[in-house]
Amino acid sequence: MVSKALVLPKYLTFISAEEPGGRHLMNTRSCIEEGIDDILESFEATKNCVTSIDIFRLGFSPEGSKNPKTVYVSVDDNSPASG
Secondary structure, three states: OOOHHHHOOOEEEOOOOOOOOHHHHHHHHHHHHHHHHHHHHOOOOOOOOEEEEEEEEEEOOOOHHHOOEEEEEEEOOOOHHHO
C-alpha cells in the first residue's frame, strides 16, 4: 500500500519579497546557497555533484502562502547520494 501523502498533489510557490521575511531571504539567498554548497562539498557522496539549490514554498495546501519554506537540493544522477 502506498502512503496517501505520496499521491497527494503538491503545490510550489515562489517566495515573495512582500511577505514577512521575504525581502531578507532574497537578500541573503546567495549566502544560504553558498553555505549549503560548502557543506555538501565536504562530503564525498555529494562533492562536485550538486546540480541546483533553490528556495521556495512547497506543500499540500493550494494556498501557497500556507506551505513551508523549503530548500530544494538536487544532485547529479551519478552521485552516491542520489539513490
